[in-house]
Amino acid sequence: MEVLTQCLLCSVFFIALAILFRTVTKRGTSSQLPLPPGPRPLPVLGNILELGQNPHRSLARLARTYGPVMSLKLGTIHTVVVSSPSFAKTVLKTKEHSISDRHVPDAVKILGHEEVSMVWSPPNQSWRYLRTLAKTHLFNSQSLEATQILRRKKVEELVAYIRGENGEAVHIARAAFSTVLNLISTTFLSTDLVDFKSNSAQELKDTMWGLMEEAGRPNLSDFFPLLAPIDLQGRRQRFTVYFKKLYDFFDQIIENRLAITAEGRRKNPDVLDVLLQLCREVNSKLNRRMIKSLLLKMEDLTQCLLCSIFFITLAILFRTVTKRGSSSQLPLLPGPRPLPVLGNILELGQNPHRSLARLARTYGPVMSLKLGTIHTVVVSSPSFAKIVLKTKEHSISDRHVPEAVKILGYEQVSILWLPPNQSWRYLRTLAKTHLFNSQSLEATQILRRKKVEELVAYIRGENGAAVHIARAAFSTVLNLISTTFFSTDMVDFKSNSAQEFKDTMWGLLEEAGRPNLSDFFPLLAPIDLQGRRRRFTVYFKKLYDFFDQMIENRLAITAEGRRKNPDVLDVLLQICGEVNSKLNRRTIKSLLLDLFIAGSETTAATLEWAMAELLHRPELMMRAREEITTVIGFEREVEESDISRLLFLQAVLKETLRLHPPVPLLLPHKAEVSTEINGYRVPKNNQVLVNVWAIGRDEQVWKNPDCFLPERFMEGNEIDFRGQHFEFIPFGSGRRICPGLPLGVRMVQLMLASLIQSFEWSLPDGMKPTDLDLTEKFGVTLILASPLKAIATPARKN
Numbered sequence: 001m002e003v004l005t006q007c008l009l010c011s012v013f014f015i016a017l018a019i020l021f022r023t024v025t026k027r028g029t030s031s032q033l034p035l036p037p038g039p040r041p042l043p044v045l046g047n048i049l050e051l052g053q054n055p056h057r058s059l060a061r062l063a064r065t066y067g068p069v070m071s072l073k074l075g076t077i078h079t080v081v082v083s084s085p086s087f088a089k090t091v092l093k094t095k096e097h098s099i100s101d102r103h104v105p106d107a108v109k110i111l112g113h114e115e116v117s118m119v120w121s122p123p124n125q126s127w128r129y130l131r132t133l134a135k136t137h138l139f140n141s142q143s144l145e146a147t148q149i150l151r152r153k154k155v156e157e158l159v160a161y162i163r164g165e166n167g168e169a170v171h172i173a174r175a176a177f178s179t180v181l182n183l184i185s186t187t188f189l190s191t192d193l194v195d196f197k198s199n200s201a202q203e204l205k206d207t208m209w210g211l212m213e214e215a216g217r218p219n220l221s222d223f224f225p226l227l228a229p230i231d232l233q234g235r236r237q238r239f240t241v242y243f244k245k246l247y248d249f250f251d252q253i254i255e256n257r258l259a260i261t262a263e264g265r266r267k268n269p270d271v272l273d274v275l276l277q278l279c280r281e282v283n284s285k286l287n288r289r290m291i292k293s294l295l296l297k298m299e300d301l302t303q304c305l306l307c308s309i310f311f312i313t314l315a316i317l318f319r320t321v322t323k324r325g326s327s328s329q330l331p332l333l334p335g336p337r338p339l340p341v342l343g344n345i346l347e348l349g350q351n352p353h354r355s356l357a358r359l360a361r362t363y364g365p366v367m368s369l370k371l372g373t374i375h376t377v378v379v380s381s382p383s384f385a386k387i388v389l390k391t392k393e394h395s396i397s398d399r400h401v402p403e404a405v406k407i408l409g410y411e412q413v414s415i416l417w418l419p420p421n422q423s424w425r426y427l428r429t430l431a432k433t434h435l436f437n438s439q440s441l442e443a444t445q446i447l448r449r450k451k452v453e454e455l456v457a458y459i460r461g462e463n464g465a466a467v468h469i470a471r472a473a474f475s476t477v478l479n480l481i482s483t484t485f486f487s488t489d490m491v492d493f494k495s496n497s498a499q500e501f502k503d504t505m506w507g508l509l510e511e512a513g514r515p516n517l518s519d520f521f522p523l524l525a526p527i528d529l530q531g532r533r534r535r536f537t538v539y540f541k542k543l544y545d546f547f548d549q550m551i552e553n554r555l556a557i558t559a560e561g562r563r564k565n566p567d568v569l570d571v572l573l574q575i576c577g578e579v580n581s582k583l584n585r586r587t588i589k590s591l592l593l594d595l596f597i598a599g600s601e602t603t604a605a606t607l608e609w610a611m612a613e614l615l616h617r618p619e620l621m622m623r624a625r626e627e628i629t630t631v632i633g634f635e636r637e638v639e640e641s642d643i644s645r646l647l648f649l650q651a652v653l654k655e656t657l658r659l660h661p662p663v664p665l666l667l668p669h670k671a672e673v674s675t676e677i678n679g680y681r682v683p684k685n686n687q688v689l690v691n692v693w694a695i696g697r698d699e700q701v702w703k704n705p706d707c708f709l710p711e712r713f714m715e716g717n718e719i720d721f722r723g724q725h726f727e728f729i730p731f732g733s734g735r736r737i738c739p740g741l742p743l744g745v746r747m748v749q750l751m752l753a754s755l756i757q758s759f760e761w762s763l764p765d766g767m768k769p770t771d772l773d774l775t776e777k778f779g780v781t782l783i784l785a786s787p788l789k790a791i792a793t794p795a796r797k798n
C-alpha cells in the first residue's frame with residue numbers, strides 16, 4: 001500500500017509536469033499555422049534523442065525523410081531546420097528581416113553580455129552600430145592589408161614552434177588555436193601588447209580553450225528554458241568565472257593602453273586605439289544602457305524565485321529516486337558525467353552502439369552510464385565480455401525488461417524476458433530438445449527448401465524490377481520459421497490472415513525499435529506517455545488470436561486421429577496434455593511469439609547486410625558465385641547439406657555478422673545480485689550491455705576492422721560465432737546465448753546461396769557499387785538506413 005501511494009503521488013506529479021510542458025509548448029505556437037513536417041516528438045524530451053553526437057549528420061539524415069524544411073522540438077524549443085540551397089536562400093536572404101534574430105544560449109546570459117554582444121544581440125540599433133564599426137575599423141581591406149606583416153610574423157612563430165618539435169606528433173588543433181589567438185591579437189591590439197609567452201597570456205589561452213570546451217557540451221537549460229534559473233549543470237556559473245577572467249584581462253590591456261596614450265598619441269594607432277577614441281565619444285550612452293538593463297533584471301527576480309522552488313523540488317525528487325538504486329559506499333565504474341534528470345541519454349544519439357564505442361575509448365572497456373534513472377554498465381572488449389557472459393554468468397543473466405512488453409502477463413512466461421528461474425530453464429531445455437536439435441532441423445530441411453524456392457520464384461516474377469531485399473527476406477523468414485515448427489499446411493502465407501500476421505509482426509518490430517521514455521524513467525511507466533504499452537497490447541492480442549486459431553485448427557485435426565509426421569506444434573500440444581505439465585496454452589502462445597520476434601528480423605537483416613556488402617564489392621559476389629557453381633553447379637538447387645562445402649559463403653556470413661551484428665548490444669542483461677568487475681562493484685539490478693558491435697571492430701583483435709574481408713575467416717582461422725570466441729559473439733554467449741542459432745544460420749546460408757546461384761545481381765537506376773549507402777539504422781535490430789533494393793537477372797548457365 002505504501003508503495004502504491006508513492007506511485008500514485010509520483011504519477012500525479014508527472015502528469016502535472018506533462019501538462020505544464022504541454023501548456024508551455026502550446027503557448028509558443030499558433031494552432032492555425034501549418035508547421036513544416038518533422039519526426040514525431042517524444043513527450044517532454046521532444047526530438048532531443050534524434051540529435052545524437054553529430055547533430056549536423058543526424059539532421060541531414062532526417063531531412064532525407066522529412067524534406068529540406070522540417071520542424072523539430074528540442075525539449076520545449078520549436079526548431080525549424082533548413083537543408084537545401086534554395087531554402088537557405090529563403091531564410092538568409094528573402095526573409096533576412098524576419099529571421100535574423102538570435103536564439104541565445106542560456107550560458108551567455110551573464111554580466112549583461114548578450115545585450116551588448118554583436119554575436120548575440122537582436123538586429124537592433126546597437127547591433128547595427130557594432131556591425132558598421134566592424135566593417136569600417138576591424139575588417140576593412142585597407143587596415144587588414146596594413147597589418148599583414150604582423151600576421152606573417154606570428155605564422156613564422158608557428159612554423160618555428162613545429163620545427164622545434166623535432167618530428168614529434170603535433171596537436172594541430174591546439175597549435176592552430178594558439179596561433180589564431182596571436183593572429184587576432186596582433187591584428188587588433190598590436191603584438192607589443194600581447195606577449196603569448198608570458199604567464200598571463202598562457203592563462204588567457206587556457207581560459208579561452210576551457211570556455212570553448214565548456215560551450216561545446218549540451219546544456220539542459222537550452223532545451224528547457226524553464227530550468228534555466230536553477231542552472232542545474234552549473235554552466236552559467238562557470239561561464240561567469242570564465243567571462244570575468246577574460247573581462248579582467250581586457251581591462252588590463254585597456255588600462256595599459258590608456259596609460260601609454262596618456263603619455264602622447266601613438267605613431268601607428270591600431271584598432272584598440274581607434275575603439276578607445278570612439279569610446280570616449282559614446283561613453284555616457286554605454287553606461288546608461290548597462291544601468292537600465294540591471295534595473296530590468298530586478299523585475300524578473302520574483303518570477304525566477306517561484307520557478308526555482310518548483311524545479312529544485314523536481315531535482316531533489318529525481319536525486320532521491322536515483323540514489324535509491326546505488327550505495328554511496330560503492331566505488332563507481334568510470335563513465336561520462338551524467339546530466340541531472342536525463343543522465344547520459346543525450347550521449348546515446350541515433351546509433352548507441354557507435355556512441356558507446358566512442359565513449360569506451362575515453363572511459364575504458366567497462367564503464368558506467370546513467371540512462372535516465374537506469375544505472376547501466378557497458379562492456380566493450382572480448383575479455384570483459386567473457387567475464388560478464390561466462391565467469392559471472394550466474395550473477396548477470398537476468399534481463400532488464402522493456403516497459404512495453406509488461407503486458408498481458410507476457411513477460412512472466414517469455415523465454416526472452418524471464419529471469420533465469422525454473423520456468424526459463426524449462427523453456428530453454430524444451431527449445432534445445434524439441435525445436436533446435438540438429439536431428440529435427442535435418443528432418444525439416446526439405447520444407448525450408450520449398451519456401452526458399454518460393455522466394456526465388458517471387459523474385460523471378462519481378463522481371464527485372466528492383467527487389468526490396470529486407471521485405472522479401474522478412475516474409476520468407478516468417479514462412480521458414482512457421483514451416484519448421486508447424487508445417488506449411490498450417491500457415492498459408494497467401495491468405496488474408498497470413499498477410500495480416502505479417503503486417504502485425506512488421507508493425508510490432510517497427511514500434512519496438514523506437515525509444516520509449518518509460519524505459520529511461522520507469523516512474524513514468526504507469527502513465528504510458530507515448531502510448532507504447534497500449535499499442536503493444538493491440539499487436540500482442542492480434543498475434544495471440546492468430547496462434548489461438550492455429551492451435552484450435554490443429555486440435556480439431558488431431559481429434560480425428562494422430563498425424564503421421566508430428567511437427568513441433570504437435571509435440572508441444574502433446575506435452576501440454578500431460579498430467580502436471582509445466583506447459584499450457586498461454587506458455588505455448590508466448591513461445592511462438594518469441595520465436596517470431598527473435599528470429600524474423602535478425603535473420604532477414606543478416607541476409608540484407610550480406611547482399612549489400614556483396615553488391616558493394618562485386619568481385620566478392622563473383623567469388624561466391626564461382627564457389628557455388630564449382631561445388632554444386634546449376635543443375636540442381638542448393639541444399640542445406642551443401643553448405644559445409646561452401647567455405648567462402650560461410651566466411652561471408654561470418655564477416656557480415658562481425659561488421660553488422662543484428663543485435664549490437666545483445667538483449668539487455670541485468671545483475672541479479674551485487675557483483676564485481678575489474679575491482680569495481682556492479683550493484684544489483686544494474687543493466688548490463690555488451691557492445692558486440694564494438695568488440696567486432698576492436699583494433700586490438702581485428703586487422704582493418706572496418707573493412708569487409710571474408711578472407712579473414714578462411715585459411716585455418718577457426719574463430720566461430722558459437723559463443724566460445726569472445727572477440728566474435730553476434731549470438732551472445734553463456735546461459736543466454738541465442739538458442740535459435742542453428743536455425744538462424746541455416747536460414748541465412750540457404751537463402752544467400754540460392755539468391756546468388758539463381759540470379760546475377762545489380763543495383764537499380766544506374767547506381768555504381770561504390771554509391772551504395774551502407775549507413776546503419778539502430779532499432780530492434782541494426783538494419784540498413786536506406787533499405788537495399790537490387791535487380792535480379794536470372795543466372796546464365798554456362
Ligand code: HEM
Nearest residue numbers: 416595598599602603663666667730731732736738740744
Ligand atoms: C542471424 C540470426 C540471429 C541472431 C544474430 C540472433 C542473435 C541473438 C542474440 C544476440 C540474443 C541475445 C543474447 C543475450 O542476450 O545474451 C538472442 C536471443 C534469442 N534468440 Fe536469437 N538470433 C538470431 C536468430 C534467432 C532465431 C532464428 C530464433 C528462433 C527462431 C532466435 C531465438 C532467440 C531467443 C528465443 C532468444 C532469447 C534467449 C534467452 O533470453 O534465453 N534467434 N538472439
